[in-house]
Amino acid sequence: MGSKRVVVTGMGAITPIGNNLNDYKNSLYKGSSGCDNIMSFDTTNFKTKFACEVKGYDPLDYFDRKESRKMDIYAQFGMIAAAEAISDASLDIDKLNLSRIGVIWGSGVGGIETFQNELINFAENNKNPRFNPFFIPKLIPDICPGLIAIKYGFRGPNFATVSACASASNAIIDSYNYILSGTSDIIITGGSESAVNETGVGGFNALKALSERNESPKTASRPFDKNRDGFVLGEGGGSLILEDYEHALSRGAKIYAEIIGFGMSCDAHHITAPHPEGEGARLVMDNAIKSANIEKESVDYINVHGTSTPLGDKSEILAIQNVFGSHSYNLNISSTKSMTGHLLGAAGAIESIASIFSINHGLIPPTINHSTKDEEINSKLNLTLNKSQKRDVNIAMSNTFGFGGHNTSVIFKKYK
Numbered sequence: 001m002g003s004k005r006v007v008v009t010g011m012g013a014i015t016p017i018g019n020n021l022n023d024y025k026n027s028l029y030k031g032s033s034g035c036d037n038i039m040s041f042d043t044t045n046f047k048t049k050f051a052c053e054v055k056g057y058d059p060l061d062y063f064d065r066k067e068s069r070k071m072d073i074y075a076q077f078g079m080i081a082a083a084e085a086i087s088d089a090s091l092d093i094d095k096l097n098l099s100r101i102g103v104i105w106g107s108g109v110g111g112i113e114t115f116q117n118e119l120i121n122f123a124e125n126n127k128n129p130r131f132n133p134f135f136i137p138k139l140i141p142d143i144c145p146g147l148i149a150i151k152y153g154f155r156g157p158n159f160a161t162v163s164a165c166a167s168a169s170n171a172i173i174d175s176y177n178y179i180l181s182g183t184s185d186i187i188i189t190g191g192s193e194s195a196v197n198e199t200g201v202g203g204f205n206a207l208k209a210l211s212e213r214n215e216s217p218k219t220a221s222r223p224f225d226k227n228r229d230g231f232v233l234g235e236g237g238g239s240l241i242l243e244d245y246e247h248a249l250s251r252g253a254k255i256y257a258e259i260i261g262f263g264m265s266c267d268a269h270h271i272t273a274p275h276p277e278g279e280g281a282r283l284v285m286d287n288a289i290k291s292a293n294i295e296k297e298s299v300d301y302i303n304v305h306g307t308s309t310p311l312g313d314k315s316e317i318l319a320i321q322n323v324f325g326s327h328s329y330n331l332n333i334s335s336t337k338s339m340t341g342h343l344l345g346a347a348g349a350i351e352s353i354a355s356i357f358s359i360n361h362g363l364i365p366p367t368i369n370h371s372t373k374d375e376e377i378n379s380k381l382n383l384t385l386n387k388s389q390k391r392d393v394n395i396a397m398s399n400t401f402g403f404g405g406h407n408t409s410v411i412f413k414k415y416k
Contacts (some may be wrong), residue, residue: 006179007415010089010241011254011353012081012190015406016052016340021084022186024350025357027339028365029388033218034340035232041198048210050217051196052234052341067328070134071147072111077237078144079151079347082249085188085239086152089253093152102156102184103145104175106167108345108402110141110160116199141345148188156184162345164402165210167191168238169348171264172410175242185247190349192237200233200304206271211308221342222369223306223313223335224377224385231307234341238349255415257356258352259294260395268403274312278319278360281305281399285323288397288409295411297327299411301364301396306335309341315378316399325358332391334384339368348400352410364389 011021016034018024027034034052044048050200054180062080071079082103131399142160149158157178161170168191175187195201204210211230213220221232250257265287267280274280289296304316314337321328336354343350358364370385373393382389392412401407 005245006176006181006242006259006354007245007248008240008256008259009098009243009248009293010085011256011356012084012088012236012239013350013353014077014080015127015236015350016054019054019056020103021036021088022131025073028354028367029363031387032339033368034218034234035217036257037217038196042195044180046201047205048201048231049214050220051201052232053196054236070138072114073194074107074192075138075144075147077194078105078190079147079238081190081239082148082188085190085241089241091241097185097311097378098153099155100185100188101154102178103143103148103154103158104178104187104189105148106161106169106171106345106348106415107141107144108162108167108192109165109193109195111139112195112199114138115388116197125216129232136168142400144192147150158288162384163349163406164404165342165344166400166402166406166408167348168358169347169400169408169410172240172242172348172352173408176259176262179242186241188239189242190237190239191346193344193346194235195344196233196235200341202232209272209309211249221308221370222336223308223338223367224374224383225338225370226372226374227306228313234343236343236350237346238302238353240349240352247375257359257412257414259410260294260413261288261407261411262303263291264286265407267407269381269405272403274315274401276311276315278315278322280405281316281319281401282322284407284409285319285397285399290410292411296324298304299324299331299397300391300393301332301355301358303351303398304333305337305399305401306337308337314376317381321378329380332366332368332382332384332389333366336365348398351400352412354400354413355398358410359398362390362392364391364393396404
């Protein structure tokens with residue numbers, strides 16, 4: 001198992017700042033905000049009236065009407081991202097052993113839009129209360145990998161990971177391990193989420209987790225800024241094609257990057273709040289560095305979890321300083337959630353893609369909307385504030401942390 005290598009040979013994305021991979025990349029480097037007033041429902045009675053929605057989305061641009069009615073929006077986003085990644089990887093389905101291709105997918109809340117709408121319809125129909133027969137299949141988080149497999153005929157490992165905001169990263173880690181074990185040649189992985197609805201916004205408002213900067217939505221997601229007041233909800237999906245290195249070579253695949261290690265840990269502290277000293281975050285990054293068998297000084301860039309919450313940002317930065325010591329000052333650090341908002345279970349997918357972009361293009365995406373220094377966050381750290389920065393990136397780390405104390409780090413390396 002130790003001699004195997006796992007590489008990324010395809011990527012796809014549908015995000016609040018770009019409905020495909022190339023548009024997502026360009027918007028990241030421009031420092032574009034995907035946040036605006038919510039268009040999908042009436043926010044009159046909500047404390048937060050904005051989010052990072054996918055722009056101009058019409059399911060009929062991707063699916064026929066009958067097909068779209070059988071899928072929650074989160075699954076639609078997943079299907080779209082996976083289709084782009086499969087095309088990007090130039091997978092010739094007719095020439096591949098489909099029993100050795102799997103789909104492992106992450107989603108934190110699954111079909112929450114379906115859950116909300118079906119309960120409303122049931123409650124309002126007093127004369128004949130009933131549920132749609134597709135209610136359960138549309139709702140469950142594991143339906144998206146099933147749908148992807150059905151479309152293409154993939155008969156390898158197929159399941160969903162659910163670990164809140166770490167879901168997609170856990171899916172990537174599981175995919176990596178299945179390929180290392182020799183179980184699969186290729187795994188389509190990633191995550192998708194669509195929780196910008198009354199239930200999602202109302203639920204996170206009740207937790208006091210969301211920003212309420214209604215007067216200035218585009219600047220609401222401001223990681224590390226003194227005046228940050230909560231995260232901004234986002235939606236979309238991202239997909240990566242992970243492949244056994246020798247298999248990729250045999251079919252002449254382009255290779256974006258190599259995965260060389262990962263970390264997992266648990267805060268064991270609180271159901272929603274991070275450990276105040278960042279103990280779980282410290283442990284997960286330590287574990288990732290050990291797994292990758294690298295020196296900590298070889299890490300060039302960290303795409304942090306960085307949700308723009310008062311405690312979360314501070315504790316993650318503290319953890320980085322504890323792990324990397326003096327090398328912390330040589331790192332580039334940034335939070336792309338400042339642009340995309342927080343895609344919950346899909347965050348690890350689109351942020352892994354952003355990390356790979358930094359390796360491929362020698363350019364670090366910025367942390368936008370920073371205007372006021374937080375005295376509790378070390379100002380000597382390079383947080384890549386407000387503008388992209390050029391840097392030759394050999395190794396990048398992507399952090400994602402979830403409610404329940406679930407922590408993941410994935411390490412990507414330039415392909416050589």
